[in-house]
Amino acid sequence: MISPSRLRTLNGKPVDSSKPYVLYWLQQAQRVGFNQALAHAIDRANELKKPLVVGFGLMDDYPEATERHYAFMLDGLRDLKSAIEKLGATFVVKHGVPKDVAVLLAKDAACVVTDRAYLRHLVGWREHVANAVSVRVEQVETELVVPLEVASTKSEIGARTLRPKIHRAWAEHLVPVEMPKLAVKSAPGAKGLQSDFDVSDPDAVLKKISCIREVKRSPVFTGGERAAQKHLDDFIASQIDDYAKGRNEPARGQSSTLSPYLQYGHISPIDMATRVVSAKRGAQADRDSFVEELIVRRELAHNFTSYNAKYDRFAGLPEWAQKSLRAHAMDKRQYVYTRDELATGQTHDSYWNAAQMEMVLTGFMHNYMRMYWGKKILEWTPDPEEAHATTLWLNNRFFLDGLNANSYGNVAWIYGQHDRPWGPERPIFGLIRYMNAAGLERKFDIQDYVVKVDDLSRELTGSGIRSNVLF
Protein backbone atom coordinates (compact mmCIF):
# COMPACT_ATOMS: atom_id res chain seq x y z
CA MET A 1 0.00 0.00 0.00
CA ILE A 2 1.30 3.40 -0.98
CA SER A 3 0.89 6.46 1.21
CA PRO A 4 -2.62 7.97 0.74
CA SER A 5 -1.03 11.43 0.46
CA ARG A 6 0.46 10.36 -2.88
CA LEU A 7 -2.82 9.15 -4.36
CA ARG A 8 -5.46 11.24 -6.10
CA THR A 9 -8.49 10.12 -8.08
CA LEU A 10 -8.76 12.36 -11.16
CA ASN A 11 -12.36 11.54 -12.01
CA GLY A 12 -15.41 10.08 -10.31
CA LYS A 13 -15.86 7.26 -12.80
CA PRO A 14 -16.30 3.58 -11.86
CA VAL A 15 -14.00 0.60 -12.21
CA ASP A 16 -15.24 -1.68 -15.04
CA SER A 17 -14.52 -5.27 -13.97
CA SER A 18 -15.64 -6.66 -17.33
CA LYS A 19 -12.50 -5.26 -19.00
CA PRO A 20 -9.47 -7.52 -19.39
CA TYR A 21 -6.61 -5.59 -17.74
CA VAL A 22 -5.49 -2.73 -15.50
CA LEU A 23 -3.59 0.03 -17.32
CA TYR A 24 -0.63 1.87 -15.88
CA TRP A 25 -0.17 4.83 -18.22
CA LEU A 26 3.49 5.50 -17.52
CA GLN A 27 4.99 8.81 -18.63
CA GLN A 28 6.90 10.51 -15.87
CA ALA A 29 8.44 7.77 -13.71
CA GLN A 30 10.38 5.81 -16.33
CA ARG A 31 11.65 3.22 -13.88
CA VAL A 32 10.61 0.20 -11.85
CA GLY A 33 12.58 0.84 -8.64
CA PHE A 34 10.87 3.06 -6.05
CA ASN A 35 7.96 3.64 -8.42
CA GLN A 36 4.85 4.20 -6.28
CA ALA A 37 2.57 4.42 -9.31
CA LEU A 38 3.69 1.00 -10.48
CA ALA A 39 3.22 -0.39 -6.96
CA HIS A 40 -0.28 1.03 -6.84
CA ALA A 41 -1.14 -0.30 -10.31
CA ILE A 42 0.00 -3.79 -9.25
CA ASP A 43 -2.18 -3.52 -6.13
CA ARG A 44 -5.17 -2.63 -8.30
CA ALA A 45 -4.47 -5.48 -10.73
CA ASN A 46 -4.20 -7.95 -7.86
CA GLU A 47 -7.45 -6.72 -6.26
CA LEU A 48 -9.25 -7.20 -9.56
CA LYS A 49 -7.37 -10.44 -10.35
CA LYS A 50 -6.32 -9.05 -13.72
CA PRO A 51 -3.06 -8.70 -15.61
CA LEU A 52 -1.26 -5.36 -15.85
CA VAL A 53 -0.51 -3.44 -19.02
CA VAL A 54 2.08 -0.67 -18.79
CA GLY A 55 1.58 1.77 -21.66
CA PHE A 56 3.89 4.52 -22.86
CA GLY A 57 3.24 7.13 -25.55
CA LEU A 58 6.26 8.07 -27.68
CA MET A 59 5.49 11.24 -29.61
CA ASP A 60 7.18 13.10 -32.45
CA ASP A 61 8.44 16.61 -31.80
CA TYR A 62 7.97 16.88 -28.06
CA PRO A 63 8.25 20.65 -27.51
CA GLU A 64 11.91 21.77 -27.62
CA ALA A 65 13.20 18.18 -27.41
CA THR A 66 16.34 17.30 -29.37
CA GLU A 67 17.92 14.05 -30.46
CA ARG A 68 19.99 14.32 -27.28
CA HIS A 69 16.89 14.20 -25.08
CA TYR A 70 15.22 11.41 -27.07
CA ALA A 71 18.38 9.26 -27.08
CA PHE A 72 18.69 9.50 -23.30
CA MET A 73 15.02 8.67 -22.82
CA LEU A 74 15.19 5.73 -25.23
CA ASP A 75 18.12 4.27 -23.29
CA GLY A 76 15.76 4.31 -20.33
CA LEU A 77 12.88 2.70 -22.21
CA ARG A 78 15.13 -0.22 -23.11
CA ASP A 79 15.84 -0.82 -19.40
CA LEU A 80 12.19 -0.31 -18.61
CA LYS A 81 10.91 -2.87 -21.13
CA SER A 82 12.99 -5.70 -19.70
CA ALA A 83 12.25 -4.72 -16.09
CA ILE A 84 8.48 -4.49 -16.66
CA GLU A 85 8.39 -7.82 -18.51
CA LYS A 86 10.38 -9.42 -15.72
CA LEU A 87 7.52 -8.48 -13.36
CA GLY A 88 5.10 -10.36 -15.59
CA ALA A 89 3.36 -7.28 -17.03
CA THR A 90 3.00 -6.26 -20.68
CA PHE A 91 4.93 -3.18 -21.81
CA VAL A 92 3.44 -1.36 -24.79
CA VAL A 93 5.04 1.61 -26.55
CA LYS A 94 2.67 3.35 -28.95
CA HIS A 95 3.51 6.06 -31.46
CA GLY A 96 1.53 9.18 -30.62
CA VAL A 97 0.86 11.98 -28.18
CA PRO A 98 0.81 10.32 -24.75
CA LYS A 99 -2.67 11.52 -23.83
CA ASP A 100 -4.08 9.91 -27.00
CA VAL A 101 -2.16 6.70 -26.43
CA ALA A 102 -3.54 6.56 -22.88
CA VAL A 103 -7.12 7.01 -24.08
CA LEU A 104 -6.63 4.31 -26.74
CA LEU A 105 -5.20 1.76 -24.30
CA ALA A 106 -7.83 2.65 -21.67
CA LYS A 107 -10.63 1.35 -23.92
CA ASP A 108 -9.97 -2.18 -22.64
CA ALA A 109 -8.90 -1.19 -19.13
CA ALA A 110 -10.84 -1.78 -15.91
CA CYS A 111 -9.15 1.29 -14.48
CA VAL A 112 -6.17 3.55 -15.17
CA VAL A 113 -3.26 4.49 -12.92
CA THR A 114 -0.77 7.18 -13.91
CA ASP A 115 2.15 9.10 -12.44
CA ARG A 116 2.06 12.79 -11.58
CA ALA A 117 3.83 15.57 -13.49
CA TYR A 118 4.38 19.26 -12.79
CA LEU A 119 4.40 21.22 -16.04
CA ARG A 120 1.35 22.85 -17.60
CA HIS A 121 1.01 20.64 -20.70
CA LEU A 122 1.70 17.44 -18.74
CA VAL A 123 -0.93 18.31 -16.13
CA GLY A 124 -3.25 19.07 -19.07
CA TRP A 125 -2.68 15.62 -20.58
CA ARG A 126 -3.81 13.96 -17.36
CA GLU A 127 -6.93 16.12 -17.10
CA HIS A 128 -7.76 15.26 -20.71
CA VAL A 129 -7.39 11.52 -20.10
CA ALA A 130 -9.48 11.67 -16.91
CA ASN A 131 -12.29 13.33 -18.89
CA ALA A 132 -12.01 11.25 -22.06
CA VAL A 133 -11.98 7.70 -20.67
CA SER A 134 -14.98 5.92 -19.16
CA VAL A 135 -13.28 4.36 -16.13
CA ARG A 136 -11.56 5.56 -13.00
CA VAL A 137 -8.21 7.35 -13.41
CA GLU A 138 -5.91 7.53 -10.40
CA GLN A 139 -2.76 9.62 -10.21
CA VAL A 140 0.18 8.70 -8.00
CA GLU A 141 2.92 11.09 -6.87
CA THR A 142 6.34 9.58 -7.72
CA GLU A 143 8.55 12.64 -8.27
CA LEU A 144 8.95 14.25 -4.87
CA VAL A 145 9.93 13.18 -1.39
CA VAL A 146 7.26 15.30 0.27
CA PRO A 147 4.15 15.54 -1.94
CA LEU A 148 3.52 19.07 -3.21
CA GLU A 149 0.42 19.94 -1.16
CA VAL A 150 1.68 18.20 1.97
CA ALA A 151 4.59 20.64 1.99
CA SER A 152 2.70 23.75 0.95
CA THR A 153 -0.53 24.84 -0.74
CA LYS A 154 0.79 28.17 -1.97
CA SER A 155 3.62 29.70 -3.97
CA GLU A 156 6.57 29.97 -1.59
CA ILE A 157 8.70 33.09 -1.52
CA GLY A 158 11.96 31.18 -1.18
CA ALA A 159 13.81 28.20 0.22
CA ARG A 160 13.67 29.69 3.70
CA THR A 161 9.87 29.53 3.86
CA LEU A 162 9.55 26.10 2.28
CA ARG A 163 12.40 24.52 4.25
CA PRO A 164 10.69 24.22 7.67
CA LYS A 165 7.56 22.79 6.01
CA ILE A 166 9.58 20.17 4.17
CA HIS A 167 11.54 19.29 7.29
CA ARG A 168 8.37 18.79 9.33
CA ALA A 169 7.04 16.30 6.78
CA TRP A 170 9.99 14.47 5.35
CA ALA A 171 10.59 11.73 7.94
CA GLU A 172 7.09 10.43 7.28
CA HIS A 173 7.60 10.42 3.50
CA LEU A 174 11.21 9.33 3.20
CA VAL A 175 10.29 5.65 3.22
CA PRO A 176 11.17 2.84 0.79
CA VAL A 177 8.58 1.66 -1.71
CA GLU A 178 7.47 -1.94 -1.28
CA MET A 179 6.84 -3.47 -4.69
CA PRO A 180 4.04 -6.06 -4.54
CA LYS A 181 4.22 -9.19 -6.67
CA LEU A 182 1.92 -9.24 -9.66
CA ALA A 183 -0.52 -12.15 -9.21
CA VAL A 184 -1.77 -12.55 -12.80
CA LYS A 185 1.09 -12.62 -15.30
CA SER A 186 0.45 -11.80 -18.91
CA ALA A 187 1.92 -13.50 -21.95
CA PRO A 188 4.26 -11.16 -23.86
CA GLY A 189 2.69 -9.55 -26.96
CA ALA A 190 -0.90 -10.38 -26.00
CA LYS A 191 -3.85 -9.56 -28.26
CA GLY A 192 -4.00 -6.03 -29.69
CA LEU A 193 -1.19 -4.82 -27.50
CA GLN A 194 1.68 -4.77 -29.96
CA SER A 195 4.18 -1.95 -29.62
CA ASP A 196 4.79 0.44 -32.51
CA PHE A 197 8.50 0.48 -31.66
CA ASP A 198 10.97 -2.12 -30.47
CA VAL A 199 12.65 -0.13 -27.72
CA SER A 200 15.25 -2.83 -27.12
CA ASP A 201 17.12 -1.05 -29.96
CA PRO A 202 17.19 2.65 -28.96
CA ASP A 203 19.24 3.87 -31.93
CA ALA A 204 16.86 2.28 -34.44
CA VAL A 205 13.87 3.97 -32.76
CA LEU A 206 15.75 7.27 -32.65
CA LYS A 207 15.99 7.27 -36.45
CA LYS A 208 12.22 6.90 -36.80
CA ILE A 209 11.26 9.74 -34.48
CA SER A 210 10.90 13.33 -35.64
CA CYS A 211 12.77 15.81 -33.42
CA ILE A 212 15.36 18.61 -33.44
CA ARG A 213 18.44 16.92 -34.92
CA GLU A 214 21.09 19.59 -34.35
CA VAL A 215 21.89 18.50 -30.80
CA LYS A 216 23.27 14.97 -30.72
CA ARG A 217 23.36 12.21 -28.13
CA SER A 218 25.57 13.04 -25.13
CA PRO A 219 28.87 11.18 -25.37
CA VAL A 220 29.16 11.02 -21.57
CA PHE A 221 25.64 10.20 -20.34
CA THR A 222 23.80 6.95 -20.99
CA GLY A 223 20.20 7.05 -19.85
CA GLY A 224 18.23 4.47 -17.90
CA GLU A 225 17.69 2.99 -14.49
CA ARG A 226 20.86 0.91 -14.52
CA ALA A 227 23.10 3.85 -15.45
CA ALA A 228 21.38 5.96 -12.78
CA GLN A 229 22.15 3.37 -10.12
CA LYS A 230 25.78 3.32 -11.19
CA HIS A 231 26.02 7.12 -10.90
CA LEU A 232 24.53 6.90 -7.41
CA ASP A 233 26.95 4.13 -6.38
CA ASP A 234 29.90 6.15 -7.70
CA PHE A 235 28.73 9.30 -5.97
CA ILE A 236 28.42 7.57 -2.61
CA ALA A 237 31.73 5.78 -3.02
CA SER A 238 33.86 8.74 -4.03
CA GLN A 239 32.02 12.06 -4.02
CA ILE A 240 30.25 12.55 -0.70
CA ASP A 241 33.42 13.26 1.24
CA ASP A 242 33.68 17.06 1.54
CA TYR A 243 30.61 17.54 -0.66
CA ALA A 244 29.38 20.54 1.39
CA LYS A 245 32.47 22.49 0.35
CA GLY A 246 33.38 20.78 -2.89
CA ARG A 247 30.01 21.08 -4.58
CA ASN A 248 30.67 24.72 -5.39
CA GLU A 249 34.14 24.21 -6.87
CA PRO A 250 33.67 24.20 -10.64
CA ALA A 251 36.91 22.40 -11.43
CA ARG A 252 36.29 19.57 -8.96
CA GLY A 253 33.13 18.33 -10.59
CA GLN A 254 31.94 17.03 -7.24
CA SER A 255 28.37 16.33 -8.23
CA SER A 256 26.03 13.37 -8.27
CA THR A 257 25.31 14.10 -11.98
CA LEU A 258 21.91 12.52 -11.33
CA SER A 259 19.76 15.44 -12.44
CA PRO A 260 19.25 14.05 -15.99
CA TYR A 261 18.07 10.79 -14.46
CA LEU A 262 15.66 12.59 -12.16
CA GLN A 263 14.26 14.44 -15.17
CA TYR A 264 13.27 11.18 -16.91
CA GLY A 265 12.25 9.42 -13.71
CA HIS A 266 15.13 6.94 -14.10
CA ILE A 267 15.75 7.30 -10.39
CA SER A 268 13.61 8.27 -7.41
CA PRO A 269 14.68 11.09 -5.08
CA ILE A 270 13.60 8.85 -2.19
CA ASP A 271 16.06 6.19 -3.36
CA MET A 272 18.82 8.82 -3.61
CA ALA A 273 18.07 10.43 -0.25
CA THR A 274 17.79 7.19 1.72
CA ARG A 275 21.00 5.85 0.21
CA VAL A 276 22.93 9.04 0.95
CA VAL A 277 21.51 9.55 4.45
CA SER A 278 22.49 6.03 5.48
CA ALA A 279 25.86 6.11 3.69
CA LYS A 280 28.86 5.47 5.89
CA ARG A 281 30.79 8.13 4.03
CA GLY A 282 31.21 11.87 4.35
CA ALA A 283 30.50 14.05 7.38
CA GLN A 284 26.98 14.82 8.57
CA ALA A 285 27.32 18.27 6.97
CA ASP A 286 28.11 16.70 3.59
CA ARG A 287 25.08 14.44 3.65
CA ASP A 288 22.84 17.27 4.89
CA SER A 289 24.08 19.52 2.11
CA PHE A 290 23.22 16.97 -0.55
CA VAL A 291 19.78 16.28 0.88
CA GLU A 292 19.09 20.04 1.06
CA GLU A 293 19.79 20.36 -2.67
CA LEU A 294 17.85 17.25 -3.55
CA ILE A 295 14.77 17.86 -1.47
CA VAL A 296 14.31 21.48 -0.41
CA ARG A 297 15.53 23.19 -3.56
CA ARG A 298 14.23 20.66 -6.02
CA GLU A 299 10.81 20.70 -4.40
CA LEU A 300 10.85 24.51 -4.35
CA ALA A 301 11.10 24.38 -8.15
CA HIS A 302 8.04 22.10 -8.31
CA ASN A 303 6.22 24.48 -5.97
CA PHE A 304 7.11 27.27 -8.40
CA THR A 305 5.75 25.59 -11.56
CA SER A 306 2.65 24.34 -9.74
CA TYR A 307 1.54 27.60 -8.14
CA ASN A 308 2.82 30.13 -10.66
CA ALA A 309 0.97 29.86 -14.00
CA LYS A 310 3.59 32.08 -15.69
CA TYR A 311 6.56 29.97 -14.56
CA ASP A 312 8.15 30.06 -18.02
CA ARG A 313 7.82 33.78 -18.64
CA PHE A 314 9.35 37.04 -17.53
CA ALA A 315 5.88 38.09 -16.35
CA GLY A 316 6.00 35.27 -13.77
CA LEU A 317 8.92 36.83 -11.86
CA PRO A 318 8.38 38.68 -8.54
CA GLU A 319 7.06 42.23 -8.90
CA TRP A 320 10.16 43.87 -7.44
CA ALA A 321 12.38 41.99 -9.90
CA GLN A 322 10.33 42.81 -13.00
CA LYS A 323 10.11 46.45 -11.96
CA SER A 324 13.82 46.76 -11.30
CA LEU A 325 14.84 45.00 -14.53
CA ARG A 326 12.41 47.10 -16.59
CA ALA A 327 13.81 50.29 -15.05
CA HIS A 328 17.20 49.27 -16.44
CA ALA A 329 16.07 47.85 -19.77
CA MET A 330 17.46 50.84 -21.66
CA ASP A 331 20.86 50.84 -19.92
CA LYS A 332 23.84 50.56 -22.22
CA ARG A 333 25.15 47.00 -22.71
CA GLN A 334 28.90 46.82 -23.13
CA TYR A 335 28.62 43.44 -24.88
CA VAL A 336 25.68 42.12 -26.87
CA TYR A 337 25.59 38.62 -28.40
CA THR A 338 23.17 36.80 -30.63
CA ARG A 339 21.67 33.44 -29.68
CA ASP A 340 23.98 31.80 -32.15
CA GLU A 341 27.11 33.43 -30.70
CA LEU A 342 25.99 32.36 -27.25
CA ALA A 343 25.10 28.81 -28.32
CA THR A 344 28.53 28.28 -29.88
CA GLY A 345 30.43 29.86 -26.98
CA GLN A 346 31.92 32.79 -28.88
CA THR A 347 31.95 35.56 -26.30
CA HIS A 348 34.86 37.61 -24.95
CA ASP A 349 34.66 35.70 -21.63
CA SER A 350 36.66 32.47 -21.53
CA TYR A 351 35.01 31.30 -18.29
CA TRP A 352 31.58 31.71 -19.80
CA ASN A 353 32.64 30.03 -23.05
CA ALA A 354 33.98 27.07 -21.09
CA ALA A 355 30.69 26.70 -19.24
CA GLN A 356 28.74 26.90 -22.48
CA MET A 357 30.98 24.31 -24.11
CA GLU A 358 30.61 21.96 -21.15
CA MET A 359 26.88 22.21 -21.73
CA VAL A 360 27.02 21.80 -25.50
CA LEU A 361 29.44 18.87 -25.38
CA THR A 362 28.01 16.88 -22.49
CA GLY A 363 24.45 18.04 -21.77
CA PHE A 364 25.51 19.03 -18.27
CA MET A 365 27.09 22.06 -16.58
CA HIS A 366 28.61 22.48 -13.16
CA ASN A 367 26.02 23.83 -10.76
CA TYR A 368 27.90 26.95 -9.74
CA MET A 369 28.72 27.86 -13.32
CA ARG A 370 25.00 27.69 -14.17
CA MET A 371 24.46 30.77 -12.03
CA TYR A 372 27.30 32.75 -13.53
CA TRP A 373 26.31 31.59 -17.02
CA GLY A 374 22.73 32.82 -16.65
CA LYS A 375 23.66 36.15 -15.04
CA LYS A 376 25.91 36.97 -18.00
CA ILE A 377 23.15 36.28 -20.52
CA LEU A 378 21.11 38.91 -18.71
CA GLU A 379 24.07 41.30 -18.92
CA TRP A 380 24.77 40.69 -22.63
CA THR A 381 21.24 40.78 -24.06
CA PRO A 382 19.52 44.03 -25.14
CA ASP A 383 16.38 43.45 -23.10
CA PRO A 384 15.72 41.47 -19.88
CA GLU A 385 12.59 39.80 -21.21
CA GLU A 386 14.49 38.61 -24.26
CA ALA A 387 17.37 37.52 -21.99
CA HIS A 388 15.01 35.38 -19.93
CA ALA A 389 13.66 33.72 -23.08
CA THR A 390 17.18 33.12 -24.44
CA THR A 391 18.37 31.61 -21.15
CA LEU A 392 15.44 29.19 -21.14
CA TRP A 393 15.98 28.36 -24.80
CA LEU A 394 19.63 27.46 -24.30
CA ASN A 395 18.82 25.64 -21.06
CA ASN A 396 16.15 23.45 -22.63
CA ARG A 397 18.03 22.84 -25.85
CA PHE A 398 21.34 21.60 -24.48
CA PHE A 399 20.80 20.32 -20.96
CA LEU A 400 19.84 16.70 -20.48
CA ASP A 401 18.14 17.91 -17.32
CA GLY A 402 16.34 20.67 -19.21
CA LEU A 403 12.61 20.87 -19.88
CA ASN A 404 11.58 20.27 -16.30
CA ALA A 405 10.46 22.15 -13.19
CA ASN A 406 14.05 22.72 -12.09
CA SER A 407 14.86 24.35 -15.42
CA TYR A 408 12.14 26.95 -14.92
CA GLY A 409 13.07 27.47 -11.28
CA ASN A 410 16.78 27.79 -12.01
CA VAL A 411 16.33 30.23 -14.87
CA ALA A 412 13.83 32.31 -12.90
CA TRP A 413 16.34 32.48 -10.02
CA ILE A 414 18.82 34.22 -12.32
CA TYR A 415 16.16 36.94 -12.73
CA GLY A 416 15.32 37.27 -9.02
CA GLN A 417 12.82 34.45 -8.30
CA HIS A 418 13.25 32.89 -4.83
CA ASP A 419 15.94 35.47 -4.17
CA ARG A 420 16.09 38.88 -2.50
CA PRO A 421 16.97 42.32 -3.80
CA TRP A 422 20.62 43.25 -3.48
CA GLY A 423 21.96 46.75 -3.41
CA PRO A 424 23.63 48.79 -4.56
CA GLU A 425 21.47 49.28 -7.61
CA ARG A 426 23.55 48.55 -10.73
CA PRO A 427 23.26 49.13 -14.44
CA ILE A 428 21.26 46.44 -16.30
CA PHE A 429 20.76 44.31 -13.15
CA GLY A 430 19.06 46.91 -10.99
CA LEU A 431 18.48 45.12 -7.67
CA ILE A 432 18.93 41.62 -9.10
CA ARG A 433 21.81 39.71 -7.58
CA TYR A 434 24.94 40.39 -9.59
CA MET A 435 27.82 38.04 -10.31
CA ASN A 436 31.08 38.72 -12.10
CA ALA A 437 34.28 37.02 -13.18
CA ALA A 438 36.18 38.54 -10.24
CA GLY A 439 34.03 36.41 -7.94
CA LEU A 440 35.03 33.22 -9.77
CA GLU A 441 38.69 34.24 -9.58
CA ARG A 442 38.45 35.16 -5.92
CA LYS A 443 36.80 31.92 -4.85
CA PHE A 444 38.22 29.27 -7.16
CA ASP A 445 41.05 28.40 -9.42
CA ILE A 446 38.72 29.04 -12.29
CA GLN A 447 41.43 28.47 -14.90
CA ASP A 448 41.44 24.83 -13.80
CA TYR A 449 37.85 24.65 -14.92
CA VAL A 450 38.65 26.17 -18.31
CA VAL A 451 41.50 23.69 -18.77
CA LYS A 452 39.27 20.82 -17.70
CA VAL A 453 36.61 21.66 -20.27
CA ASP A 454 39.24 22.25 -22.92
CA ASP A 455 40.76 18.81 -22.23
CA LEU A 456 37.31 17.26 -22.42
CA SER A 457 36.70 19.03 -25.71
CA ARG A 458 39.96 17.67 -27.16
CA GLU A 459 39.07 14.18 -26.00
CA LEU A 460 35.53 14.29 -27.43
CA THR A 461 35.99 16.33 -30.60
CA GLY A 462 39.71 16.40 -31.29
CA SER A 463 39.95 20.15 -30.81
CA GLY A 464 39.94 22.53 -27.84
CA ILE A 465 37.43 25.21 -26.95
CA ARG A 466 37.84 28.76 -28.15
CA SER A 467 39.33 31.07 -25.59
CA ASN A 468 40.81 34.54 -25.80
CA VAL A 469 42.82 34.14 -22.64
CA LEU A 470 44.49 30.76 -22.73
CA PHE A 471 44.59 29.39 -26.20
Add this chain to the structure above:
DNA sequence: ATCGGCTCGCGCAA
Protein backbone atom coordinates in the same frame (compact mmCIF):
# COMPACT_ATOMS: atom_id res chain seq x y z
C1' DA B 1 40.28 37.31 6.42
C1' DT B 2 36.01 39.29 8.07
C1' DC B 3 32.24 42.46 8.34
C1' DG B 4 28.52 45.69 7.32
C1' DG B 5 25.74 47.76 3.90
C1' DC B 6 23.05 47.39 0.03
C1' DT B 7 17.11 46.11 -0.39
C1' DC B 8 12.31 43.74 0.10
C1' DG B 9 8.84 41.11 2.31
C1' DC B 10 7.64 37.11 5.07
C1' DG B 11 7.02 34.99 9.53
C1' DC B 12 6.94 35.41 14.10
C1' DA B 13 7.11 37.72 18.61
C1' DA B 14 5.02 41.15 20.99
Add this chain to the structure above:
DNA sequence: TGCGCGAAGCCGAT
Protein backbone atom coordinates in the same frame (compact mmCIF):
# COMPACT_ATOMS: atom_id res chain seq x y z
C1' DT C 1 3.87 46.94 14.73
C1' DG C 2 8.62 45.87 14.86
C1' DC C 3 12.36 43.05 13.91
C1' DG C 4 15.38 39.38 12.04
C1' DC C 5 16.91 37.39 8.23
C1' DG C 6 17.28 35.14 3.74
C1' DA C 7 19.96 29.60 -2.63
C1' DA C 8 25.14 30.67 -3.94
C1' DG C 9 26.01 38.40 -4.64
C1' DC C 10 29.59 42.55 -4.66
C1' DC C 11 32.36 46.15 -2.61
C1' DG C 12 34.89 48.98 0.47
C1' DA C 13 36.49 49.42 5.16
C1' DT C 14 38.82 47.40 8.86
